[in-house]
Amino acid sequence: MEESYFRSVLRRFRYHRAGVVSFWVVVVMMVLAVAAPLIVPYSPDAINEEFSAAPSVAHWLGTDQIGRDVLSRLLYGMRTSLLIGVSATLISTVIGVALGLLAGYLGGAADQIIMRFTDMVMSFPYILLILVAGVIFRPGLVSMILILGFVDWPGVARLVRGDVLSLKKRDFVTSSRIAGMPGSYIMFSDILPNTMGDILVFATTVMATSILDEAALSFLGLGVQPPTASLGNMLNGAGSVTVLTDMPWLWLSPGIAIILLVVCVNFVGDALRDALDPAMVK
Amino acid sequence: MAKYIIRRVLIALIVLFGITVIDFLIMSLLGNPIEILSGGPKVSDAMLARRAESMGLDQPVIVQYLNWLKAVMHGDFGYSYTDYQPVSNQIVSHLGPTLILTVSALVLSLIIAVAGGIYSAVHVHSKGDYVIVTLSFIGQSVPGFFLALLLIYIFAVRLGWVPASGMRELGTDTEGVSVAHLILPCVTLAVSMAGRNIRYIRSAMLEILNRDYLRAAEARGIGKRRVIWKHALRNALIPILTVTGMEIPGLFGGSVIIEQVFSWPGIGLLTVNAVLTRDYPVIMAVCLLSAVVVLVANLLLDILYAVVDPTVRLT
Secondary structure: OHHHHHHHHHHHHHHOHHHHHHHHHHHHHHHHHHOHHHHOOOOOOOOOOOOOOOOOOOOOOOEOOOOOEHHHHHHHHHHHHHHHHHHHHHHHHHHHHHHHHHHHHHOHHHHHHHHHHHHHHHHOOHHHHHHHHHHHOOOOHHHHHHHHHHHOHHHHHHHHHHHHHHHHOOHHHHHHHHOOOOHHHHHHHHHHHHHHHHHHHHHHHHHHHHHHHHHHHHHOOOOOOOOOOOOOOOOHHHHOHHHHHHOHHHHHHHHHHHHHHHHHHHHHHHHHHHHHOHHHOO | OHHHHHHHHHHHHHHHHHHHHHHHHHHHHHOOHHHHHHOOOOOOHHHHHHHHHHOOOOOOHHHHHHHHHHHHHOOOOOEOOOOOOEHHHHHHHHHHHHHHHHHHHHHHHHHHHHHHHHHHHHOOOOHHHHHHHHHHHHHHHOOHHHHHHHHHHHHHHHOOOOOOOOOOOOOOOOOOOOHHHHHHHHHHHHHHHHHHHHHHHHHHHHHHHOOHHHHHHHHOOOOHHHHHHHHHHHHOHHHHHHHHHHHHHHHHHHHHHHHHHHOOOOHHHHHHHHHHOOOHHHHHHHHHHHHHHHHHHHHHHHHHHHHHOHHHHHO
């Protein structure tokens, strides 16, 4: 039974062409990012002879203002951005699921307190919270992950709470309760598995926004600090007019990498949504 | 209806109280203003203590919070650390440009999203629908600042059609905003918003078009165009309201980075500069104000929902 559900989801996922292609693109980018130290032609911090050189056979994507190979930095940047995207998504999903489950399952005062707190966090414009957190903690890779992780959870919490509220009324949960099952069983064995689909779909959205936010913050110089490369801080130089007009290879390649990554993550999320939605069965 | 509104307002007041507490706590976390203001080891401890006393910093945190809250309610957000101007003056002078930019971008994005979403829903599974949906994914996935750089590169640097930064021509006496300067930042901001919303409006419209009364209207031979304009669009008002509501918190955040790239002299530019120079009073005032704006906007939307859709009042 379990197997056949999984199969039917997989079958419907395959039906979404863009989703399947995107899935493989994300996989390839992840493999490239993980394997970066093994495959980069130069060290990402090594300074080569040519400064600000246009793309050539030796440097496929050119070199930056202090002579570092752009392709090598791009692969390392992808590694950083993906690490931040995946970790921040994991943290915020865990927090959001925990709070959403508690609020929805306990109800009453606990629900009120948790959801009002969620409202408060949601009222602060997202980017401002991140900026302020960036002021309190020293900017860097780890603080980026923690900041994004601790700011992204309210959406997940609301989603899970809504799911729990509607699942609580369903017969199979009532039957567990009448059978005298403990609350933890109902929460983790009855309710949680049935919200997994929604959580998974939402997680792709969170991952896409985390990658975009990392890029924006690092672009402003408030995120990942050089010399560590990230897709965002590689675009940092493009704020100056000479780089923007005369060295497009410096900012086009990381920009296109971000778009490709985020478009693909969004498409995978869309395909998952279609595949997991029972109403879509054809 | 009255009961519903009172309930909503009460919840909003509780959230508002929480927001001020969070804002104040963050500000305390950021550090002691005395140490920041003293700016060096040359000032004696006695001087610092006297200064702390005059600023009320020797009192318990709760008293400090209440004093701060009282001042804030009178519009007094303290003084900027960088230019010693009252923070409220700075905010007022930067508010206009941000409003012009965000409101025009919101309107533009709604026009794009509603037109695109309805076209897609009416021509569902056609080539045009496919193109619009794909474009919306791309629009949603392009980082705002990268799109800004791209547009500046193409339209300002290469083609020279529009200026790349600022709000008006420098060195002229003209007041206000020039439309040529507004185009690029407005389009940049609108693209990502429209990208997010097209698919939402499309699916809402699809659902509406499949409802029985619309099929009945079509079966009566009214004609597809009139069905859409007279009946479907009215029902699409609710998803359009939802989309507008979802964008309001993000509007401000999105404009922070766009203003920075285009040197648009609004609240966003003020904020980023304040963050870079650690000008805490400015940062916290902006945080508080924007949270309040979001809160009020959400409250108004909740009430509007109840006006448009009577079933909402029951929940």
